[in-house]
Amino acid sequence: MVLSTEDIMQISLDLVGWDEVPADSGIHVRADAVETALVGIDLESPEIQLAEREGYDLVLAHHPPGGDPRVNFAPVLDRQVEFMTAHGVPEERAEAAVADLRSRMEHAGHSANYRHDPSIAEHLDQPYMNVHLAPDEIGRRRFREVADELADDATVGEFADALDEIPEIEEALTDAELRLGHRDNDLGEVAIHHAAGTNGGSEVASAYFDNGVDTVLYIHIGSGDTATLQEEYGGEGTNLVVTGHIASDAIGVNEFIDALEAEGLECDTVSGCDIGR
Structure with missing residues (x-):
């Protein structure tokens, strides 16, 4: 089976029973036909160039390298409040506990060069995406x-x-x-x-x-x-x-890789995803 980048994202959502792509995950350069992927926790400009040189159809990262998932990362922090209140923390206390972290992440996204790695992938016409929250x-x-x-x-x-x-x-x-x-x-x-x-x-x-x-x-x-x-x-x-x-990141990413390989995608792992495989 030949997968698109959208298919790959959907597989990650199906694994956890979600309907929407989380704010920290995204497709930076899309592709219709992906048969081989270089997969890692952190894959940035050097790995994009490596993948293009070695002929991979996709660079699949875990951590958000740029684009909207980097700039607008903060909404995923709402889950921190959900987790705390589920354990009996009053919502006001939970919101206060995460307020400084949310501010720091918003400031970091605003100041980051969110175009750096995606622009290299675009320049090389190298399909590139990241999937963060679902594997976690x-x-x-x-x-x-x-x-x-x-x-x-x-x-x-x-x-x-x-x-x-x-x-x-x-x-x-x-x-x-x-x-x-x-x-x-x-x-x-x-x-x-x-x-x-x-x-x-x-x-x-x-x-x-x-x-x-x-x-x-x-x-x-x-x-x-x-x-x-x-x-x-x-x-x-x-x-x-x-x-x-x-x-810990590798635990979820490896299960995601297993699901992709079950669909026929050939995955080569680096940058932490080679742990436990």
């Missing part, structure tokens, strides 16, 4: 399954160990790390805070902890946010598990 949602659901499969009296250390058994995390150079808490702490209520654009930093984690959540999972976090959380919650039995950015 696949990864989020996998993490949720791991948490739900554990015993009611599981410890956070047992949770981290179970996460490390996911092939992408097991193979990666990074492991599931406990940035806050101790391995023998009760796992308790777990919030999987992934597939919402980016991590929520200390403000979002604090909103969870202050409203009864025992364990928060991020796929990455900055050292400053970690230090803030350790200072505020270090002795309170709360836990922050961080699974590793690229390994």
